Amino acid sequence: MPEGKIIKALSGFYYVLDESEKSGKVIQCRARGIFRKNKVTPLVGDYVVYQADNDKEGYLLEVKERTNELVRPPISNVDQAVLVFSATEPAFSPSLLDRFLVLVEANDIKPIICITKIDLLKTDNERETIQAFAEDYRQIGYDVHLTSTIERDGLEKLKPHFHQKITVFAGQSGVGKSSLLNAISPDLALKTNDISSHLGRGKHTTRHVELIHTAEGLIADTPGFSSLEFTGIEAEDLGLYFLEIRERSADCKFRGCLHVKEPACAVKDAVENKQIREYRYQHYLEFLTEIKERKPRY
Known part of the structure; x- marks a missing residue:
């Protein structure tokens, strides 16, 4: 079966750029009912397997595993x-x-x-x-x-x-x-x-x-992220997304150190020694507080 990449999704149609040949052919596809049954929504950027009825139309058969997925934009x-x-x-x-x-x-x-x-x-x-x-x-x-x-x-x-x-x-x-x-x-x-x-x-x-x-x-072709909330990011993981904090956290005395009040914290030492910029550390603390104070979603 031919494979390709979804480059546009509009009004229930998925436009697949055929990657099995160098033609750059785009096939307009619909999703089979099995996607709804399995609660899978094809997204722009997905690598897919499809079946073409002719040179212009076909059906999506499979969505390949994703490396990542954004909600907004989808x-x-x-x-x-x-x-x-x-x-x-x-x-x-x-x-x-x-x-x-x-x-x-x-x-x-x-x-x-x-x-x-x-x-x-x-x-x-x-x-x-x-x-x-x-x-x-x-x-x-x-x-x-x-x-x-x-x-x-x-x-x-x-x-x-x-x-x-x-x-x-x-x-x-x-x-x-x-x-x-x-x-x-x-x-x-x-x-x-x-x-x-x-x-x-x-x-x-x-x-x-x-x-x-x-x-x-x-x-x-999208304005980018429309939500700037840290939904899904836990307090203990925030430091992973500040590269210089992630690099030094392995040297902290306590496993799971949040780099706030813990003793023998390599991150706080790096801030004091100007190896980590003070403003970056302050942003980390602000984001950490925001994550800790967010209301739980049920």
Whole structure:
């Protein structure tokens, strides 16, 4: 049976990019009733087995095992997320960036940090501040790109990341995610304007999720994460999603150390010795409190 990848889901139809040949053929499929019976909903990004009645129509027979799955946006097998934050207008927010990083890390998705609008930085002090943040995150182990869609700075270095990957874009509102996509691939103008108009009306979901060929990869046509709550993340796991905390927690005296008041805590020692940035640790404590105080769901 032929296999492929769902690149769009709309009105009960699943559009499957055939991967058994190099033709790039897309088959419009419906899901068999067995999916409803087994409570499986096919998602954009799924690798599937299908049966084609002809060159254009067919049925989904099987959804292959997923590497990950997002609820909002509904998409699976995401390789990476480009987290788009502006250097200014709106001001760069390391707290919000850390929130996104935790959510991405918790879903086993590689984050790439993209700081836009660097052309709008007016003073040496502003530029030095953004460069310092960028260097902090690079030292932790993240890819960080400083870009300008006006002056086209940094775009060529960002492009190779998309090669043969499924990528979602997420980040601050008003940072110019659509402008960034347009600058990377000008032929996407209609798609990104569509995203922009949805965001402009204050909505956080598009009518459907679609994977679009861009820079030799697939980019999800969606505004990204619409929920920034730490649902499903437990207090004892939060440190796993701060890479520098995860690295040092093995040296804590007590197993299960939450790095708050415990004695002989390697993480707190690293903060005191400036091996972990104070602001990152403070964000960890804020998120930990939020997780501990959330209301249980029944």
